[in-house]
Amino acid sequence: MTPVGFGPLRRKEDLRLVRGRGRFVDDIALPGMLHGAILRSPYAHARIVSVDTSAAESHPKVRAVLTGADLAARDMAWMPTASHDVAAVLACEKVHFQGQEVAFVVAEDRYAARDALALIEVEYEPLPAVVDARTALDPDAPLVRDEQPGCTDNHIFDWESGDAAATDAVFAAAEHVSDCDLVYPRVHPAPLETCGIVADADRIEGRLTVHATTQAPHTHRVLYSRIAGVPEHRIRVVAPDIGGGFGNKVAMYPGYLCAVVASTVTGRPVKWVEDRSENLMASSFARDYHMRGEIAATRDGRILAVRVRVLADHGAFNATSQPSRFPAGFFGVFTGSYDLRAAHCRVTGVHTNKAPGGVAYACSFRITEASYLVERLVDVLAHDLGLDPARLRMDNLLRAEQFPHPTPTGWEYDSGDYPATLRLALEIAGYDELRAEQAATRAEYERTGRGRLLGIGLSFFTEAVGAGPRRTMDIMGLGMADGADLRVHPSGGAVLAVSCMSQGQGHETTFAQIIGHELGIPADQVQVVQGDTDRTPFGLGTYGSRSTAVSGAATVVAARRVRERARLVAGAMLEIDPIDLEWVPGRWQVRGDPTAGASLTEIAAAAHSGLELPDGVEGHLDASCVYNPPNLTFPCGAYLCVVEVDPVTGEVRVRRFVAVDDCGVRINPMIVAGQVHRGLADGIGMALMELITFDPDGNHLAASFMDYLLPTSMECPSWELGETVTPSPHHPIGAKGVGESATVGSPAAVVNAVLDAIGVRHADMPLTPAQVWRAVQGRPLRPDLA
Ligand code: MCN
Numbered sequence: 001m002t003p004v005g006f007g008p009l010r011r012k013e014d015l016r017l018v019r020g021r022g023r024f025v026d027d028i029a030l031p032g033m034l035h036g037a038i039l040r041s042p043y044a045h046a047r048i049v050s051v052d053t054s055a056a057e058s059h060p061k062v063r064a065v066l067t068g069a070d071l072a073a074r075d076m077a078w079m080p081t082a083s084h085d086v087a088a089v090l091a092c093e094k095v096h097f098q099g100q101e102v103a104f105v106v107a108e109d110r111y112a113a114r115d116a117l118a119l120i121e122v123e124y125e126p127l128p129a130v131v132d133a134r135t136a137l138d139p140d141a142p143l144v145r146d147e148q149p150g151c152t153d154n155h156i157f158d159w160e161s162g163d164a165a166a167t168d169a170v171f172a173a174a175e176h177v178s179d180c181d182l183v184y185p186r187v188h189p190a191p192l193e194t195c196g197i198v199a200d201a202d203r204i205e206g207r208l209t210v211h212a213t214t215q216a217p218h219t220h221r222v223l224y225s226r227i228a229g230v231p232e233h234r235i236r237v238v239a240p241d242i243g244g245g246f247g248n249k250v251a252m253y254p255g256y257l258c259a260v261v262a263s264t265v266t267g268r269p270v271k272w273v274e275d276r277s278e279n280l281m282a283s284s285f286a287r288d289y290h291m292r293g294e295i296a297a298t299r300d301g302r303i304l305a306v307r308v309r310v311l312a313d314h315g316a317f318n319a320t321s322q323p324s325r326f327p328a329g330f331f332g333v334f335t336g337s338y339d340l341r342a343a344h345c346r347v348t349g350v351h352t353n354k355a356p357g358g359v360a361y362a363c364s365f366r367i368t369e370a371s372y373l374v375e376r377l378v379d380v381l382a383h384d385l386g387l388d389p390a391r392l393r394m395d396n397l398l399r400a401e402q403f404p405h406p407t408p409t410g411w412e413y414d415s416g417d418y419p420a421t422l423r424l425a426l427e428i429a430g431y432d433e434l435r436a437e438q439a440a441t442r443a444e445y446e447r448t449g450r451g452r453l454l455g456i457g458l459s460f461f462t463e464a465v466g467a468g469p470r471r472t473m474d475i476m477g478l479g480m481a482d483g484a485d486l487r488v489h490p491s492g493g494a495v496l497a498v499s500c501m502s503q504g505q506g507h508e509t510t511f512a513q514i515i516g517h518e519l520g521i522p523a524d525q526v527q528v529v530q531g532d533t534d535r536t537p538f539g540l541g542t543y544g545s546r547s548t549a550v551s552g553a554a555t556v557v558a559a560r561r562v563r564e565r566a567r568l569v570a571g572a573m574l575e576i577d578p579i580d581l582e583w584v585p586g587r588w589q590v591r592g593d594p595t596a597g598a599s600l601t602e603i604a605a606a607a608h609s610g611l612e613l614p615d616g617v618e619g620h621l622d623a624s625c626v627y628n629p630p631n632l633t634f635p636c637g638a639y640l641c642v643v644e645v646d647p648v649t650g651e652v653r654v655r656r657f658v659a660v661d662d663c664g665v666r667i668n669p670m671i672v673a674g675q676v677h678r679g680l681a682d683g684i685g686m687a688l689m690e691l692i693t694f695d696p697d698g699n700h701l702a703a704s705f706m707d708y709l710l711p712t713s714m715e716c717p718s719w720e721l722g723e724t725v726t727p728s729p730h731h732p733i734g735a736k737g738v739g740e741s742a743t744v745g746s747p748a749a750v751v752n753a754v755l756d757a758i759g760v761r762h763a764d765m766p767l768t769p770a771q772v773w774r775a776v777q778g779r780p781l782r783p784d785l786a
């Protein structure tokens with residue numbers, strides 16, 4: 001029998017996914033379906049002189065060709081972004097990055113559509129490109145957005161957080177200040193399934209049905225409605241199975257809108273699925289943060305303050321998908337896990353001739369950047385003061401009694417026991433023995449000039465997940481709350497419909513387990529419905545690891561409402577005042593008489609039967625909830641990475657990785673472990689190999705998996721996990737999110753380990769063999785410049 005409630009339950013969805021029975025966008029074939037392909041700009045920056053589509057249109061299999069002018073005639077050449085900007089759907093007067101969408105061809109098959117792209121004649125007048133964010137604000141820098149009225153520079157925004165004066169005062173009086181320039185280079189979420197859509201505009205019913213790779217079906221429906229001028233009730237957005245999202249499937253992409261318009265124009269369904277290069281070149285990238293961090297401390301290592309200056313490269317359009325009042329996402333949590341007197345950051349966003357995006361790749365709205373910054377700074381401080389990085393962290397971590405903790409930048413961390421978490425990681429790793437072994441290998445290397453150097457890298461992160469509340473957080477005016485509808489059937493099984501959408505996180509299992517925990521219904525008797533706006537309640541969707549914290553909470557509250565309804569029905573069944581009933585898992589029972597009671601199955605049957613119910617008690621047990629979270633949840637973790645570095649070849653091998661995560665109460669520890677494994681691999685990838693870079697003309701140099709390297713099991717050790725559990729005090733089951741924790745926390749641990757091995761103060765990611773070798777020689781490269 002399936003276990004009830006929380007525990008390491010195997011994923012229900014894997015029954016179909018591992019047998020090849022998943023249904024992804026590209027598996028969908030509708031009668032009469034056409035196929036779309038996108039013509040993309042070969043230039044990073046160029047004026048469009050003319051576009052001639054006549055040859056493509058006369059291709060026997062082509063049914064339509066759309067250009068920027070065609071969309072402009074429908075007022076759809078530009079679309080709004082979540083960051084108060086607009087992004088081009090199809091380019092009109094100029095192209096702003098290599099790979100930008102210029103025309104959309106619809107043909108009878110995918111091959112013909114691709115072939116016809118070559119028949120479109122576009123005359124470009126190339127312009128100089130701005131590729132390096134650090135020169136984007138120079139007076140003579142090419143203007144990326146000069147098609148916008150009043151554009152005089154590439155500046156997007158300035159945003160600050162914390163108290164500048166108080167921070168400056170602490171720095172001025174501090175005994176010691178360490179500083180460091182860091183680049184968190186541009187990387188890409190690179191889900192194995194690329195982005196795609198099947199759009200079906202039904203002319204007779206006036207309905208638009210969209211099957212698309214989206215992490216946020218309801219938000220996308222509102223966007224289609226706003227952009228295409230069709231009311232929401234005439235639009236159905238369905239997200240079928242999704243083969244990885246990692247934030248790449250949050251944004252609205254030009255290809256989606258082109259498919260919608262093409263379907264409207266042709267009267268036939270239109271499929272568009274991008275290929276790998278298109279995904280890597282033109283869809284939401286991640287990071288591209290240039291940071292200058294300073295950390296003030298006493299000479300004996302008491303950390304006092306952190307001050308940060310960031311140059312944020314947002315590419316050609318400011319299209320980062322984040323709560324609208326947070327232009328730098330949640331970077332404001334850069335104070336990390338430490339007890340600081342003051343902190344301040346200033347972030348400047350700039351345009352460059354690169355693809356738009358910015359908030360993606362398990363980033364928790366830029367907490368990856370923030371966490372990397374502070375965890376690198378702490379190691380730099382340890383290096384400068386000659387202190388042990390574990391000791392330095394332990395001495396400065398927030399203590400359990402300091403929670404709830406208001407941070408100097410205005411967040412309220414809900415709960416945590418940081419020292420216990422770090423202690424456990426050090427224990428699992430055998431920290432002291434590792435340091436002893438390190439000393440021995442170093443001595444050996446110095447004696448013989450050969451061998452591998454051992455490096456030990458730590459990081460301690462605090463995550464912030466579960467956006468809203470909607471009072472302070474919205475996406476394009478939509479407050480960040482989520483819904484859950486729960487229907488309990490006469491037989492006692494249930495259907496739960498939620499507004500979040502799994503891309504591989506196992507929601508069909510864990511959300512069923514939540515129902516099991518609250519109502520005693522086994523997970524295999526709970527069907528979880530998601531990703532279909534016709535069948536699920538409104539909500540903002542899955543990103544920022546908010547599903548458990550928000551939709552999960554909505555699910556708990558809905559289940560508890562069902563439970564209360566069941567109590568009233570049980571009272572009628574047992575002819576007893578409901579006050580005299582008590583809940584034991586799966587059953588309402590008479591207080592003091594365990595033999596008298598009714599199981600939820602019996603109550604469900606009675607609730608649908610002819611049983612006379614008291615006035616005011618409706619039949620059935622169904623209930624729903626819209627959950628508006630009072631605060632974010634703040635998971636944390638202590639990570640320790642052990643590497644072996646060959647200083648002669650620069651080769652790095654990750655020998656061990658210890659990860660202790662605290663995500664509050666765990667619904668399914670096996671799924672949590674899977675999430676952590678994935679994020680740790682992300683960290684190895686970013687720290688050692690992943691990089692999206694450009695040449696000075698803005699040519700994209702990582703448009704395939706030959707150039708954009710992803711880690712495989714070969715580069716990963718056997719992960720060693722531990723856990724601490726401090727429940728979130730405001731979440732109804734004490735759970736905190738975990739989906740991005742390891743991606744947030746792990747890069748710094750790997751980088752700290754490599755630099756610890758070679759005794760170098762700082763070198764930027766990715767620490768490829770060439771970069772490590774150069775760092776050993778004392779001249780590491782700026783990785784973002786080709
Ligand atoms: N969980 C749990 N107990 C907890 C917390 C979480 O059992 N205390 C379970 C959840 O029930 C869920 C999973 O762990 O099944 C992740 O939960 P959560 O932290 O709420 O994150 P989300 O479900 O909202 O997932 C989003 C997050 C993000 S933003 C990115 S990016 C990312 C990630 O998840 N993309 C992923 N993990 C991914 N994993 C896969 N396989 N594919 C992606 O695209």
Ligand code: CUM
Pocket residue numbers: 215245246247248250359360361362363364365366542543544545740
């Ligand atoms: Cu920033 S990637 Mo996730 O939040 O979808």
